[in-house]
Every structure is written in C-alpha cells, then in structure tokens.
Amino acid sequence: MLNDSRARLASVSNMLARLSSVVLLGLAVTCVQAAEVVPSKSKAARPELGTSAAFAADGSLLVVAKQGEQVMLYRSTDEGRSWSAPAAVNAQSEAFSANGENRPKIAFAADGGLLVSWAHSFGAGHNGNIRLARADDGEHFGAPQTVHKDTAEITHSFESMLTTPDNKVILAWIDKRDSEAAKASQTPYRGSGIYAAVSNDGGRTFQPEFKLADHACECCRLTSALDRDGSPLFMWRHVYAPNERDHAIARLKPDGTLESVKRATFDRWQVDGCPHHGPSLVVDAQGVRHAVWFNQKEGDGHVYYGRLVAQGDELQVEGQLTVGGPRAAHADLGSAGGKLAIAWKEFDGERTQLQAMRSDDGGKTFRTQPLGATDGASDQPRVIRRGEALFAFWRTEKEGFRLFPLP
Amino acid sequence: MKKSAFAFLACLIAMPLQAADFTPLDKATARQLLDPASHRQPTIVALWSSDCSHCKKNLQLLSTLVKSNQRLRVITLAAEPETASLGPLLDRFQLPGPRYAYGSDNPDAIAYAIDPSWAGELPRTFFFNGAGQKEKVSGVISVQMAEKALGLRF
Numbered sequence: 001m002l003n004d005s006r007a008r009l010a011s012v013s014n015m016l017a018r019l020s021s022v023v024l025l026g027l028a029v030t031c032v033q034a035a036e037v038v039p040s041k042s043k044a045a046r047p048e049l050g051t052s053a054a055f056a057a058d059g060s061l062l063v064v065a066k067q068g069e070q071v072m073l074y075r076s077t078d079e080g081r082s083w084s085a086p087a088a089v090n091a092q093s094e095a096f097s098a099n100g101e102n103r104p105k106i107a108f109a110a111d112g113g114l115l116v117s118w119a120h121s122f123g124a125g126h127n128g129n130i131r132l133a134r135a136d137d138g139e140h141f142g143a144p145q146t147v148h149k150d151t152a153e154i155t156h157s158f159e160s161m162l163t164t165p166d167n168k169v170i171l172a173w174i175d176k177r178d179s180e181a182a183k184a185s186q187t188p189y190r191g192s193g194i195y196a197a198v199s200n201d202g203g204r205t206f207q208p209e210f211k212l213a214d215h216a217c218e219c220c221r222l223t224s225a226l227d228r229d230g231s232p233l234f235m236w237r238h239v240y241a242p243n244e245r246d247h248a249i250a251r252l253k254p255d256g257t258l259e260s261v262k263r264a265t266f267d268r269w270q271v272d273g274c275p276h277h278g279p280s281l282v283v284d285a286q287g288v289r290h291a292v293w294f295n296q297k298e299g300d301g302h303v304y305y306g307r308l309v310a311q312g313d314e315l316q317v318e319g320q321l322t323v324g325g326p327r328a329a330h331a332d333l334g335s336a337g338g339k340l341a342i343a344w345k346e347f348d349g350e351r352t353q354l355q356a357m358r359s360d361d362g363g364k365t366f367r368t369q370p371l372g373a374t375d376g377a378s379d380q381p382r383v384i385r386r387g388e389a390l391f392a393f394w395r396t397e398k399e400g401f402r403l404f405p406l407p
Numbered sequence: 408m409k410k411s412a413f414a415f416l417a418c419l420i421a422m423p424l425q426a427a428d429f430t431p432l433d434k435a436t437a438r439q440l441l442d443p444a445s446h447r448q449p450t451i452v453a454l455w456s457s458d459c460s461h462c463k464k465n466l467q468l469l470s471t472l473v474k475s476n477q478r479l480r481v482i483t484l485a486a487e488p489e490t491a492s493l494g495p496l497l498d499r500f501q502l503p504g505p506r507y508a509y510g511s512d513n514p515d516a517i518a519y520a521i522d523p524s525w526a527g528e529l530p531r532t533f534f535f536n537g538a539g540q541k542e543k544v545s546g547v548i549s550v551q552m553a554e555k556a557l558g559l560r561f
C-alpha cells in the first residue's frame with residue numbers, strides 16, 4: 001500500500017519533471033493554491049456524539065457518552081448547568097459505536113441497579129456484541145457482560161434496552177446470524193434478524209437469546225416501550241417483501257416470550273438501501289401508542305407522527321401527520337403529565353435547528369417551538385422525562401450537553 | 408467563478424495520480440462536486456459508508472462499469488469521516504477515481520450541500536452525462552440505469 005503510494009508519487013514527479021507546457025504547469029499551480037483553501041487534513045478522529053440521557057429517581061440527570069474506548073457516565077444535579085467529573089463504566093477499554101443510529105444506552109432496573117448497554121464493535125461494519133454493565137449501588141459498575149450466547153463475529157448491534165417493574169431487563173438488537181447463514185448457503189434473505197435476551201434478575205444474568213423476527217432493516221436504531229398492560233414492545237424498521245422499508249412492532253408476553261409481530265406503518269418506501277433513520281415509540285398513561293418515524297412516501301421523505309391502534313388482529317396508523325419541514329430528521333418523543341412532546345433536528349441551510357412539537361390532547365393537535373441551534377455537528381435529540389415533566393436533551397459538538405425544558 | 412470551476416476540473420484530473428487517500432469534503436467542495444458544470448465527461452458521484460451493505464453492491468457494479476467504459480469517471484464520497492478502516496474497504500473495488508470523506512464541516516451542512524433533498528439514505532448515486540444533465544437515485548443501481556443516465560447508451 002505504502003509502496004504503491006510511493007510509486008505513484010514517484011511517477012507523478014517524473015511526469016511533472018517532463019512537463020514543459022505552460023498550461024499544465026498552470027494547472028499544477030492552481031491545484032496547489034486550491035489545496036490551501038481546503039481544510040487541513042487532520043487525522044484527529046471527530047468525537048462520536050451518540051449519547052443517552054435519563055433522570056434518576058432522585059432527580060439527577062445521568063448521561064452516558066463515548067470517550068476513547070470507554071463509556072463515561074456524567075451526572076448533573078442542577079438540570080445540566082454543571083456536571084460531575086465523568087466516571088468510566090467499563091474499566092477495561094473496548095471499541096464501540098456511538099455515532100448516528102448507535103449509542104450507549106442507560107436504564108434503571110426495578111431493584112435500583114443502574115444499567116448501561118452498548119454495542120462493542122470489532123472488525124468491519126457492525127460486527128460486535130451487545131454489552132451490559134450494572135452498578136448495584138448506582139455508582140460502581142461490575143465488569144460488563146455480553147448479553148447473548150452467540151459468539152460468532154457478526155453483527156449484533158443497535159440494541160434497545162427496556163426494564164420492567166418485575167425487575168426484568170430486556171434487550172433487543174439487530175443480529176445477522178440468519179443472514180450470514182443464508183449467505184453461506186447462497187439463499188436469498190432480506191435484511192437482518194432481530195433477537196432479544198431477557199434477564200429476570202435486573203440484568204445480572206440473561207436467559208439464552210431468541211429471535212423476534214427475520215427481515216429487519218440493517219442499520220436503523222430500535223425503540224422500545226411498555227404497552228398499556230405492561231407487556232414489552234420493541235419497534236424497528238423492517239423490510240417487507242420485496243423491499244418496503246416500513247416498521248414492525250413485536251409484543252412480548254409478561255414472561256418475556258414473543259407474542260406477536262405486526263406491521264406498524266404503511267408508507268411503502270421501496271429502496272434497496274440503508275435509510276439510517278430508526279423510529280421512536282412511547283405509550284402514554286392512557287395506554288395509547290405514539291410513534292415517530294422517517295419514511296419516503298410517493299418520493300418525498302418526511303418524519304411522521306402517528307398513533308398505532310389495533311384494528312382487529314392488525315395495526316393501523318391513526319392521525320398520521322408530517323413532523324417539521326423537508327429536512328426534519330431523527331425525531332424522538334416522550335409522554336408525561338398528559339402531554340406528548342416530539343423533538344427533532346432540522347438543517348435550515350445554515351445551521352442545524354432543534355425543534356419541538358407539543359400536544360395537550362393526545363396527539364390530535366400540536367404546537368411547534370424552536371429550542372436551539374448549532375453550527376457544528378450534533379447528535380440526535382432525545383426526549384426524556386422526570387416525573388410529570390418532559391425535557392429535550394441534545395448533545396452538540398460545540399456546546400456540549402444541552403437540556404431544554406418542555407413545559 | 409469560471410476560474411474556480413476550471414481549477415476544480417484541473418484538480419479532478421490530477422487527483423487519481425495522487426496517493427490513494429481521502430480528501431476531506433467541505434460544503435463548498437461538495438457543492439462544486441455535485442454541480443453538473445463541474446463535469447465535462449460522464450461521471451458518477453457515489454455516496455457510500457462503511458456500514459452500508461447495499462453500497463458495496465453499487466461499488467462492485469461501478470468497478471465493473473468503469474473498466475468497460477474508458478470515458479467514465481467514478482468519484483466516491485464516504486458519508487463519514489475518514490478512519491483507518493475506510494481505505495481498505497474501498498481499495499477492494501479498485502476504483503481509480505478521487506475519493507472523498509466527510510471533513511470537519513457540520514455533517515448536516517455537507518449533506519445539504521450535496522443534495523438538499525437527500526435524507527441520508529445510502530447508497531445515493533449521482534450521474535452526470537458531462538453535458539449538463541444530472542440524475543440521482545437512492546438504493547442499488549443497475550448497469551442499464553447507469554449507462555442510460557450517463558449518456559453512454561441511448
């Protein structure tokens with residue numbers, strides 16, 4: 001590789017030495033001048049901004065983010081105005097993903113244990129393992145464990161973590177074992193599988209993982225919520241035959257086994273590609289399922305909001321509406337105190353804007369409010385709750401962690 | 408303006424001779440790269456990323472296409488910053504054209520400069536026939552689609 005480059009450079013030098021044409025020399029000079037205005041070719045890696053935030057029972061704000069090869073935990077007791085010195089979740093460094101659709105996650109087990117999960121990555125693409133660390137006292141983390149038994153060096157990534165009142169911890173993720181097997185046997189297979197693992201003891205130990213579905217989209221984030229009756233729900237972008245990238249919802253039984261998988265959206269975006277745009281789901285106090293997602297419909301891409309309601313054995317979308325403008329992206333939503341809030345980012349041609357939409361009537365009508373903006377890179381926004389209050393959390397490269405109350 | 412377009416064209420011509428490294432893409436360069444006036448021969452600008460399996464299908468197809476079409480230029484653009492693993496992923500397709508990766512500008516601004524109607528889905532491919540025409544498509548492409556959009560087949 002290096003030799004190749006040297007050989008090429010040498011051949012360029014030889015060629016340039018032979019050039020006597022004024023025009024070609026002019027070209028070379030122009031290129032040098034042009035190169036000077038190009039930003040310097042820094043090899044310094046850009047920070048991966050994928051971050052999760054949650055309020056603890058005592059009202060403090062906890063944030064997990066990537067620093068080098070460690071998940072760092074930050075605490076704020078004053079709504080993000082000041083932060084504790086970060087503490088490492090994984091004492092031993094390991095590579096993991098915290099960019100775009102992937103990020104470390106944070107949750108609380110019913111027994112008070114603090115849980116942090118992430119997608120350890122090795123090799124190319126999303127090859128890696130789903131990892132979970134637990135701090136019994138909320139501060140001191142034990143060594144992380146891999147939540148699945150499968151040790152193949154394939155994709156296990158984009159996990160979503162859900163905790164239940166009976167101290168279950170359930171993670172579901174994109175898992176390529178079935179697509180790899182299909183490739184090996186030269187059988188066609190759409191997308192990737194979704195697998196889940198259940199812990200009945202607050203994330204200390206996990207039962208063997210099981211498949212929720214075949215044919216999920218390969219690299220969009222998953223989302224999860226507890227249904228009206230407390231049943232776990234996981235939602236993801238699916239690949240319906242032949243190549244419609246709509247969404248699916250799996251409902252688990254109280255014991256953590258699979259009850260059903262149903263189609264949840266019907267926009268019929270046909271593309272053999274990676275949208276890099278996963279959904280978000282919340283179930284409100286009345287038991288209504290609200291979702292936001294991105295899709296192309298009749299050629300135009302939009303973020304959509306809708307309520308996913310039962311219609312016989314199937315689901316249908318009620319009250320579907322467009323969120324934001326044509327560049328709205330990566331929406332999240334939350335529900336608390338009878339309010340529903342959606343936050344998303346939207347590039348306006350100059351800056352990336354953070355916008356929010358709030359509803360006091362269960363998603364029938366919304367009012368939009370700008371929250372902030374940044375000139376630089378930014379993570380996807382998160383909507384988080386503290387008791388009956390909702391907040392938007394947004395990490396931007398220039399400004400850091402930002403918290404916006406959504407009264 | 409004309410001078411800068413000329414300089415840009417000149418750089419495009421010179422680039423394949425340089426080391427097979429990634430040029431960081433800023434928003435101004437992105438706008439130029441996606442401007443039909445910058446391309447005076449059939450050219451493909453192919454957006455890809457390391458995590459996009461469908462992108463590899465397109466890069467493989469482009470690798471074949473460029474071998475059978477002497478006039479065709481293929482410019483690759485990774486929609487992510489350069490990392491150590493990026494080069495080897497692209498090297499296997501032996502594409503001779505310039506390779507870019509996202510630079511230090513706001514990634515949202517770079518994406519907007521590439522195409523305001525692009526929402527980040529990959530692969531995303533832009534075809535320039537070299538005579539002012541530009542077409543774009545998301546997802547896996549076919550040889551027929553590419554040759555038609557490039558004006559290599561009528």
